Amino acid sequence: MLRILHIVEGTSVDGPGMRTSIYMAGCNHRCPGCHNPQSWDFKGGEERTLDELMAVIAYNEAPVTLSGGDPLQQPDGTRALIHRIKQELGYNVWCFTGYTWEEIMEDPALMAVVRELDVLVDGPFMQAERDTTLRFRGSRNQRLIDVQSTLSTGTITLWT
Template identity: 35%
Template sequence: MNIADYKRFDVINGRGLRHSIFTSGCTHHCKGCFNAATWNFNYGKPYTEELEEQIIGDLNMPDVQITGLSILGGEPFQNVDGLLRLASRVRNECSGKDIWVWSGYTFEEIIADDNKRKLLSCCDVLIDGKFILEQRNLKLKWRGSNNQRVIDVKESLRTKQAVLMPL
């Protein structure tokens, strides 16, 4: 798996002060994508154990109130094998930190796939759905087009249907 970028102290991609990782690789190729360079699975640099240790350390920084980790892309759910370990470690080693993930897949598509569902089960918030240029709305929080949803993952997995998170 390659990483397009890792941003510390991000206030744009999710609630609170966060760290964000951008994966490389996406086959959705949404027209008007804000991050089209990440479509290429070879873009950026290889994900390493050193970067993973840095992310865990950054999330556990003393004296800094970090809310959690945001996982964007590219398409995170086309990089499940590389991200599952990181997400599991955040769950186990970073007390009180949440995980937000952005995907072109819908919640329904993700839970229908055992591998994708494993990664989703480590997350707290899912912003789902492909970006649709004709539905672009710059007034939306944390998403770019009207079809995309901000989903409470834990409640949605419990009820087996998408439950929208109050904004």
């Protein structure tokens, strides 16, 4: 079960190509200047089962982006959803988080969530680093991390 704010079917703003974007409720990073503070409430939105989410994703036959809120703050459900998308559909999956890669590496529970991702967009939004020309992110400190290359080489590899 996951707490979901909304689902956008067919968007090109959260990653390459037309994607299914799932916005999850809840975030406690509280970045000053956050463009979506209404997403911070962990009781926002509504509960959806993994089967319901998988049905929407499969219907759209498109890659998936998980955003929020912070999907990593619903770690069990997000980990299970990513696993099912990869195992049952094989779709490309991106995920946005307010945690840095370095913070995730130190937390086995968070590592378990990101392990099967294609791309992780990491780090908090920072007003001092804000740049409206960046693709798929709001501030320069945030990175588009190629998760599989990074895990196999042990060195942070950026998606291009």
